[in-house]
Amino acid sequence: MKLSANRLERRLQVSGILLILGLLVEATCLLWTRPIAFVVFLCVGGLLLVLGVLLYLFSLVSGNQQER
Amino acid sequence: MSSTPLLLLIAVSAVLIGVIVFRPGVTATAGGKMLAFFVLFLLPLVCLGIGTTYHIDNSKRTEFCLSCHEMEPFGKSLLVDDPAHLAAAHYQNHRIPAGEACYTCHTTYAMFGGFRAKMQGLKHVYVHYLGTPPAPEAIRLYDPYNNRECLHCHLGARSFEEGAVHNADPDLLPAVKANKVSCVSSGCHEVVHDVASLKNAKFWKGAL
Numbered sequence: 001m002k003l004s005a006n007r008l009e010r011r012l013q014v015s016g017i018l019l020i021l022g023l024l025v026e027a028t029c030l031l032w033t034r035p036i037a038f039v040v041f042l043c044v045g046g047l048l049l050v051l052g053v054l055l056y057l058f059s060l061v062s063g064n065q066q067e068r
Numbered sequence: 069m070s071s072t073p074l075l076l077l078i079a080v081s082a083v084l085i086g087v088i089v090f091r092p093g094v095t096a097t098a099g100g101k102m103l104a105f106f107v108l109f110l111l112p113l114v115c116l117g118i119g120t121t122y123h124i125d126n127s128k129r130t131e132f133c134l135s136c137h138e139m140e141p142f143g144k145s146l147l148v149d150d151p152a153h154l155a156a157a158h159y160q161n162h163r164i165p166a167g168e169a170c171y172t173c174h175t176t177y178a179m180f181g182g183f184r185a186k187m188q189g190l191k192h193v194y195v196h197y198l199g200t201p202p203a204p205e206a207i208r209l210y211d212p213y214n215n216r217e218c219l220h221c222h223l224g225a226r227s228f229e230e231g232a233v234h235n236a237d238p239d240l241l242p243a244v245k246a247n248k249v250s251c252v253s254s255g256c257h258e259v260v261h262d263v264a265s266l267k268n269a270k271f272w273k274g275a276l
Contacts, residue, residue: 004093006092009092012088012092012095012104012108013088016085016086016088016089019081019085019108019112022112023078023085023112026078026116027075027078029119029123030074030075030119031071031075033132034135035127035135035192035196036197037123038123038126039190039193041119041123042120042123045116049113049115050116053109053112056109
């Protein structure tokens, strides 16, 4: 996979990668029934998902600013 | 709550996100922008929300609490074949949901009780992995057991309100309801989890 030369598209790609990683952590934790799974789910999976979503939102805002 | 639907949702989400990652050019069209909003914003938050609910529900399960070795003797104490053992009698007779036995008695039936239980659970995880867990016999409650947790179910129940022992002394029931006399005090329901003498105990081998 190659990152796009376009800044907006590159940010969307990185956001997607973060989200896929977060979803993978989440899926793993669903199959793992130990108490530590809850902690990993929230601290690692949740953090990756929130970062991915925030980067997506940031890419929208920064994209609009560039258009102006 | 089965995890299969959520796993399917996660798989579908990951595939759709993969489309954006490998073909970011699709976001140039109106449809692509809508797809990006759906899969990079809505779906991950939905997965996170449902996953959190799943984990919170799962953390109430008896097997979840007993999955740490420190808790194994407490799990065994639920199978002691002696009706005088409070926890065992409640568990074996389904006076509490057998699948959520620990949580039912050890949560706080007050505002933010569930949240407080989760915070204490996080502390237990920390001690389990990074601290020095005490021996099972040395594990104690943070605070003395509050009658409020017993009264959540027993208050108003005929066996509790009209029980001969409870009414032998007219001052007893008001004192119990006011949490001035503990339900688990000496001479009352004092044997709860007698993990120190499990070696000599007889165990129930009924349907679980």
